[in-house]
Amino acid sequence: xxxxxxxxxxxxxxxxxxxxxxxxxxxxxxxxxxxxxxxxxxxxxxxxxxxxxxxxxxxxxxxxxxxxxxxxxxxxxxxxxxxxxxxxxxxxxxxxxxxxxxxxxxxxxxxxxxxxxxxxxxxxxxxxxxxxxxxxxxxxxxxxxxxxxxxxxxxxxxxxxxxxxxxxxxxxxxxxxxxxxxxxxxxxxxxxxxxxxxxxxxxxxxxxxxxxxxxxxxxxxxxxxxxxxxxxxxxxxxxxxx
Numbered sequence: 333x334x335x336x337x338x339x340x341x342x343x344x345x346x347x348x349x350x351x352x353x354x355x356x357x358x359x360x361x362x363x364x365x366x367x368x369x370x371x372x373x374x375x376x377x378x379x380x381x382x383x384x385x386x387x388x389x390x391x392x393x394x395x396x397x398x399x400x401x402x403x404x405x406x407x408x409x410x411x412x413x414x415x416x417x418x419x420x421x422x423x424x425x426x427x428x429x430x431x432x433x434x435x436x437x438x439x440x441x442x443x444x445x446x447x448x449x450x451x452x453x454x455x456x457x458x459x460x461x462x463x464x465x466x467x468x469x470x471x472x473x474x475x476x477x478x479x480x481x482x483x484x485x486x487x488x489x490x491x492x493x494x495x496x497x498x499x500x501x502x503x504x505x506x507x508x509x510x511x512x513x514x515x516x517x518x519x520x521x522x523x524x525x526x527x528x529x530x531x532x533x534x535x536x537x538x539x540x541x542x543x544x545x546x547x548x549x550x551x552x553x554x555x556x557x558x559x560x561x562x563x564x565x566x567x568x569x570x571x572x573x574x
Contacts, residue, residue, distance in 0.1 A: 335418050339392075341368040341438070342417030342495070346407035349379040350425040358390070360431045361423060366438070369393060372425075373411045376401035405503065405510030412498050420498055424489040430531045437492050440526040447497050447523040450483060451490030451530035464534070471551050475512060478559025479519035483527055487511045487551075490530055497523055508547040509554040516558035 343361055347354060354372075361370055370393035374382050385395045396410055412420060419441055423429065433451065440446035454469075472486040491514065500521065505513045518525055 339367050339369045339417045340419060341366055341434075342411075342415035342420045343368055343370045343423050344408060344411035344415060344420060345370065345372045345423045345425050346375055346404050346411065347372055347377060347381060347385070347425040348375040348401060348404075348407070349377045349381055351377070351379045351381045351384055353426050354381055354384055355388075357423070357425055357427060357431075358388070358393070360427075362390075362392075364431050364434045366434060369415075369417060371396065371411045371414050373407040374398060375403070375407040403505075403507035403510075405505040405507055405513070408510060409503055412503075415495060415498075418495060419492060420495050421492045422489060428533055429489050430533075433490065433528075433530045436528050436530070437490055440528065441492065441494060445524070446526040447494050448518050448525045449492040450485065450525065450527050451488045452483070452485040452527045453488060453530065453532040454484045455527065455529035456531075467548055471512075471548065471555070474552065475515060475555050475559065478555060479516055481515065481519050481525060483515070483525070485527070486515055488530070497521070505554060507550065509550050512551050512554035513558050516555075 345357070345361070350357075358370065358372070361368075370390060372385060372393065372395045374385055374395065375398045382397060385397075388395065394414065396414065398407060398410065408422065419438060421434065421437065423431065429451070437449050437451060440449050468485065468487050472483065475486045476482055487508070488511075491511075497518070501514065501517045503510065503513060503517070
């Protein structure tokens with residue numbers, strides 16, 4: 333797992349119009365004691381986020397600016413291309429996910445038990461609204477029908493990969509279809525995937541939540557498109573609390 337000249341972890345943070353949270357999430361990520369680099373990809377923000385990022389100085393981080401808003405998937409592809417860490421972790425720019433969960437998320441890869449780790453908001457007490465919960469579970473169940481992974485939370489923001497896995501995946505989706513696509517491609521590649529429980533503090537659309545019902549419809553299309561091409565070779569292993 334040690335790679336001379338490369339950090340252990342690359343934290344890739346896609347950002348779009350998060351002026352109110354970006355400095356705090358960077359503070360929280362920076363406070364995690366792990367050898368890491370932080371790669372922030374501003375996806376064409378228009379609310380002043382770009383100006384905030386332009387004024388920041390991060391000793392272990394870089395900020396990349398997309399000229400126009402392309403979507404979460406497009407921003408992540410840019411970040412993945414720049415990542416030098418042995419492990420790559422996705423961190424949303426809002427405050428819904430807690431970086432103090434990093435040790436739990438990294439443990440299965442560091443122990444050699446997994447190649448990919450997903451957090452799950454449903455292995456502990458559920459914190460989503462009923463509408464969000466039912467929508468997520470419906471898409472997760474449909475995704476599982478194709479991939480046979482048996483995961484509990486396909487749209488979770490915390491997804492962690494060995495960089496060597498990402499280097500073998502040719503991602504196409506620009507928006508939230510990324511979540512479905514990458515899951516199907518992991519299944520097709522037969523990489524070992526584990527889920528671990530994470531903390532989650534949801535925000536509403538008034539607070540800036542981006543995913544909408546249109547993304548849910550796109551998700552169904554992505555499940556069919558990428559799911560039909562998936563040929564999973566391994567089943568899910570799940571880390572349960574306690």
